Amino acid sequence: MTTEIESPLSEAVTTRDRVTIRFAGDSGDGMQLTGTQFTRTTAVYGNDLATLPDYPAEIRAPTGSLPGVSGFQLSFSSNDIHTPGDNPDALVAMNPAALKTNLGDLVPGGLLIVDEGEFNPNNLRKAGYESNPLEDGSLSPYRLLRIDITKHNAAALDSLELGAKERFRSRNFYALGLVLWLFSRPMDTVERWASDKFQRNPVVLEANLRALRAGNAFGETSELVHERYEVPPADVAPGIYRHISGNEATALGFVTASHLAGLPLFYASYPITPASDVLHELASYKRFGVKTMQAEDEISAVCAAIGASYAGQMALTGTSGPGLALKSEGLNLAVMAELPLVILDVQRAGPSTGMPTKTEQADLLQAMYGRNGDSPVVLIAPSTPGDCFWMAIEAFRIALKYMVPVIMLSDGYLANGSQPWPIPRLEEIEPITYRYADPARVSHAYERDPETLARAWAVPGQAGFEHRVGGLEKSYETGDINYEPGNHHQMTLTRAERVARVVDEVPDLEVTGPQEGDLLLLGWGGTYGAITSAGERARSEGKSVASAHLRHLNPFPANLGEVLSRYDRVLVPELNNGQLSVLVRSQYLVDAIPFNKIAGQPFKITEICGKIDEVLGVSGPFEFEF
Amino acid sequence: MTAAGSNGAIEEEIPLLTRKDFVSDQEVRWCPGCGDYSILAQMQKTLPGLRIPRENIVFVSGIGCSSRFPYYVNTYGFHTIHGRAPAIATGLKTARPELTVFVVTGDGDGLSIGGNHLMHLLRRNVDVTVVLFNNRIYGLTKGQYSPTSPIGKVTKSAPLGTTEVPIDPIKLALASGATFVARSVDRDTRHLEETLGLAAQHRGAAFVEVFQNCNIYNDGAFASFADKDVRQDRMVYLENGKPLRFGKHLEHGVRLNGFQPEVVENPLSDDDLLVHDTGRTDIALPMILSGMDYPEFPVPLGIFRQVERETYDGLVAEQVEVAKDRAEPDLEALIAGPETWSVL
Numbered sequence: 001m002t003t004e005i006e007s008p009l010s011e012a013v014t015t016r017d018r019v020t021i022r023f024a025g026d027s028g029d030g031m032q033l034t035g036t037q038f039t040r041t042t043a044v045y046g047n048d049l050a051t052l053p054d055y056p057a058e059i060r061a062p063t064g065s066l067p068g069v070s071g072f073q074l075s076f077s078s079n080d081i082h083t084p085g086d087n088p089d090a091l092v093a094m095n096p097a098a099l100k101t102n103l104g105d106l107v108p109g110g111l112l113i114v115d116e117g118e119f120n121p122n123n124l125r126k127a128g129y130e131s132n133p134l135e136d137g138s139l140s141p142y143r144l145l146r147i148d149i150t151k152h153n154a155a156a157l158d159s160l161e162l163g164a165k166e167r168f169r170s171r172n173f174y175a176l177g178l179v180l181w182l183f184s185r186p187m188d189t190v191e192r193w194a195s196d197k198f199q200r201n202p203v204v205l206e207a208n209l210r211a212l213r214a215g216n217a218f219g220e221t222s223e224l225v226h227e228r229y230e231v232p233p234a235d236v237a238p239g240i241y242r243h244i245s246g247n248e249a250t251a252l253g254f255v256t257a258s259h260l261a262g263l264p265l266f267y268a269s270y271p272i273t274p275a276s277d278v279l280h281e282l283a284s285y286k287r288f289g290v291k292t293m294q295a296e297d298e299i300s301a302v303c304a305a306i307g308a309s310y311a312g313q314m315a316l317t318g319t320s321g322p323g324l325a326l327k328s329e330g331l332n333l334a335v336m337a338e339l340p341l342v343i344l345d346v347q348r349a350g351p352s353t354g355m356p357t358k359t360e361q362a363d364l365l366q367a368m369y370g371r372n373g374d375s376p377v378v379l380i381a382p383s384t385p386g387d388c389f390w391m392a393i394e395a396f397r398i399a400l401k402y403m404v405p406v407i408m409l410s411d412g413y414l415a416n417g418s419q420p421w422p423i424p425r426l427e428e429i430e431p432i433t434y435r436y437a438d439p440a441r442v443s444h445a446y447e448r449d450p451e452t453l454a455r456a457w458a459v460p461g462q463a464g465f466e467h468r469v470g471g472l473e474k475s476y477e478t479g480d481i482n483y484e485p486g487n488h489h490q491m492t493l494t495r496a497e498r499v500a501r502v503v504d505e506v507p508d509l510e511v512t513g514p515q516e517g518d519l520l521l522l523g524w525g526g527t528y529g530a531i532t533s534a535g536e537r538a539r540s541e542g543k544s545v546a547s548a549h550l551r552h553l554n555p556f557p558a559n560l561g562e563v564l565s566r567y568d569r570v571l572v573p574e575l576n577n578g579q580l581s582v583l584v585r586s587q588y589l590v591d592a593i594p595f596n597k598i599a600g601q602p603f604k605i606t607e608i609c610g611k612i613d614e615v616l617g618v619s620g621p622f623e624f625e626f
Numbered sequence: 627m628t629a630a631g632s633n634g635a636i637e638e639e640i641p642l643l644t645r646k647d648f649v650s651d652q653e654v655r656w657c658p659g660c661g662d663y664s665i666l667a668q669m670q671k672t673l674p675g676l677r678i679p680r681e682n683i684v685f686v687s688g689i690g691c692s693s694r695f696p697y698y699v700n701t702y703g704f705h706t707i708h709g710r711a712p713a714i715a716t717g718l719k720t721a722r723p724e725l726t727v728f729v730v731t732g733d734g735d736g737l738s739i740g741g742n743h744l745m746h747l748l749r750r751n752v753d754v755t756v757v758l759f760n761n762r763i764y765g766l767t768k769g770q771y772s773p774t775s776p777i778g779k780v781t782k783s784a785p786l787g788t789t790e791v792p793i794d795p796i797k798l799a800l801a802s803g804a805t806f807v808a809r810s811v812d813r814d815t816r817h818l819e820e821t822l823g824l825a826a827q828h829r830g831a832a833f834v835e836v837f838q839n840c841n842i843y844n845d846g847a848f849a850s851f852a853d854k855d856v857r858q859d860r861m862v863y864l865e866n867g868k869p870l871r872f873g874k875h876l877e878h879g880v881r882l883n884g885f886q887p888e889v890v891e892n893p894l895s896d897d898d899l900l901v902h903d904t905g906r907t908d909i910a911l912p913m914i915l916s917g918m919d920y921p922e923f924p925v926p927l928g929i930f931r932q933v934e935r936e937t938y939d940g941l942v943a944e945q946v947e948v949a950k951d952r953a954e955p956d957l958e959a960l961i962a963g964p965e966t967w968s969v970l
Contacts, residue, residue, distance in 0.1 A: 286949035307717025470705025
């Protein structure tokens with residue numbers, strides 16, 4: 001449905017242009033749902049926003065424990081924003097453990113809402129508190145709002161036929177109702193969602209709606225709550241918008257690519273955090289001709305996709321870092337057999353199992369080099385959740401035109417983060433062209449297009465093109481097995497040149513800020529928001545700082561070397577221990593300065609600003625405060 | 627592209643092909659005397675009988691001597707990576723169910739490095755014919771023991787004999803839920819040709835183990851029971867609905883004593899003998915038969931199991947059709963999502 005934006009400004013409220021709020025509770029407390037619902041309401045309300053879900057890898061860590069805390073941060077604004085905010089202005093803590101793990105991030109003087117009913121001796125002990133922080137004065141730097149949410153909520157549900165557990169479980173709706181009131185948002189978006197979600201369970205629906213309204217009413221009637229805030233809608237470009245996460249945009253991009261090419265999409269994947277949602281989404285798109293396969297392992301997933309590519313369809317596999325490692329052999333077969341294949345890598349913190357639910361950008365060099373032999377593939381990376389849609393289309397556009405594997409490097413931050421997104425019009429997106437072997441143009445499956453060097457895509461069912469391909473080296477002329485020294489040399493160079501020619505598809509790198517100057521911030525992937533914001537802030541302070549963001553990592557945009565040469569210094573902020581900086585230094589002989597955070601968390605704007613000041617000599621050495 | 631029927635057969639214009647049509651222009655490079663030649667020849671003889679155009683047939687293989695097979699068959703062919711042919715074939719067949727797909731593999735490729743994929747292809751009942759060349763040795767890497775080498779087998783990698791119990795391909799296939807499970811031998815060309823043909827015609831995952839002699843690294847591995855002069859006495863041909871009889875004049879038989887098979891020499895009638903039944907849904911009987919080994923028993927050849935079950939590729943395709951019928955595929959609505967707002 002489409003809602004017209006109104007501005008329900010009330011005189012009793014303080015107007016702010018940006019608020020960052022974090023919901024934190026036990027992983028069983030439904031904080032992700034609370035955050036998502038607040039986000040939806042806020043998006044429909046018309047703010048620009050960005051979100052950062054942060055949840056533990058354990059589905060249910062021990063209740064009340066520190067490792068079991070799940071958080072969801074959201075920043076919303078009347079202006080254009082790029083990040084979910086560095087530090088929250090408001091924190092909702094549903095238990096002592098949530099308070100303990102999140103309080104350090106709350107800005108001094110920030111609003112702190114706690115469910116005081118949960119601050120009992122048992123929970124305090126589990127969180128490692130020796131005294132009750134609600135009583136010992138340690139929370140005095142904050143505006144503390146202590147509400148016995150558990151008790152009030154239970155009272156609101158009194159007459160319902162619900163067990164104590166179910167009653168307790170709906171207290172996140174109570175908190176949501178309260179926070180909606182605090183930030184002057186209507187409840188109807190949540191009510192509609194709940195009515196749809198719980199339509200088959202009327203008792204739970206009624207419980208959640210009552211909890212929501214009770215929390216809202218508490219804000220309105222209780223004299224405890226003195227303040228209320230308003231963040232007016234943002235002045236964004238006209239158009240029709242929706243709220244979208246990176247994984248949703250990725251899945252939509254792939255099904256749209258299939259539509260644009262007029263070829264069925266085949267997706268094979270093995271469940272892995274944080275990529276599984278793409279499998280879930282695509283599995284529900286069967287009516288668009290999408291076939292999905294939950295493979296027995298990562299290797300099978302890439303191989304099944306290669307089978308579909310050989311069969312002449314749009315072949316896709318998705319994974320995260322550990323899975324990309326397992327897929328490298330299969331990926332190399334696609335390199336050798338010159339088949340179009342798209343591999344989605346939703347990166348997470350490594351090495352090995354690492355921190356599955358935490359973000360990182362540390363698969364760049366694995367994607368670039370992690371295969372036996374000289375084995376170039378195309379690398380692209382979306383920069384925002386919404387950009388995942390466009391890069392998914394880009395991945396197939398390149399793969400089909402050049403008969404080459406393309407790795408799309410998303411990450412946990414993009415995948416689970418979300419933003420308002422202007423809905424594109426299908427007819428305005430350029431169609432994707434592919435070409436099966438055309439008997440009028442080629443005589444066999446290894447004849448190349450002189451422009452792209454792509455071989456002919458001869459697919460089973462095409463009479464006259466019966467041929468054999470495989471992982472063995474092939475003759476440049478015929479595609480038959482060939483071990484001759486000169487041929488292998490030529491074929492290796494040809495595979496590299498074919499990837500290099502993809503540069504024709506890559507738009508020139510655009511710079512935000514001065515076109516030449518003291519410092520260029522060069523980033524890639526999910527750090528776009530933080531880097532762009534840091535550049536804006538530095539310029540607002542009069543510094544000569546520009547930023548540029550790479551969406552194509554192999555090949556790089558043709559003008560990258562020239563762009564780098566226009567700045568005295570190049571700073572490369574990355575969520576890894578220095579990977580893009582290695583590529584840039586080796587390819588352009590530029591003394592790029594790596595700036596690396598490997599904490600499983602995105603950059604804060606202030607961190608990049610601190611490093612900028614260090615590099616410009618404005619301040620001393622920057623150090624992270626984790 | 628040629629329009630094909632559901633089982634890959636062309637309804638009109640059935641081409642009349644001969645063995646020669648399936649011989650590729652590539653020089654065959656197996657060792658002279660290798661059992662692989664026989665399997666290739668029987669396959670090339672079988673294929674014309676399927677009445678499927680060459681361009682609708684794909685051979686997928688992994689790595690190893692057996693996996694060179696696709697180069698020599700003039701159809702579409704994909705010589706892939708070690709052990710992964712079943713996974714690639716699953717993707718290929720699921721994407722294009724109208725194609726006829728064969729997987730050619732060996733005991734190392736299919737049961738060691740690729741055991742997991744083979745198991746899952748059979749479990750899913752992908753409509754693919756898997757031919758596993760079992761020579762009980764690694765040939766291409768020059769003579770290490772394989773997962774089907776008998777315990778104690780002396781090889782380069784086991785100079786004092788292997789310490790591993792081998793896996794039985796037939797048992798693995800049965801336990802994985804394969805809907806067609808058969809065994810043949812390279813030296814019985816007539817039986818091999820017929821078995822390959824029946825496997826190819828089966829709708830669902832068909833698994834054929836072929837005892838194949840590697841005359842370089844494991845010569846005579848099957849000679850004690852599969853050589854022409856002893857075969858009739860030491861192997862038993864399984865035939866559906868018929869009692870198990872073997873011997874030059876079919877004078878001997880096999881009966882069941884509880885779960886235990888027993889050889890009966892010169893039984894007076896068939897009355898006590900075990901009657902083969904390929905169509906049972908449970909796998910107890912074929913499992914018992916698969917346990918029969920020389921010298922205690924004649925080694926069974928033929929079809930152990932043949933049952934009908936929905937295929938994976940068929941079910942996936944059906945879900946797509948059902949989903950299309952159930953809801954109009956409106957991509958613009960999908961992209962817009964459940965909730966939108968307009969900024970004026």
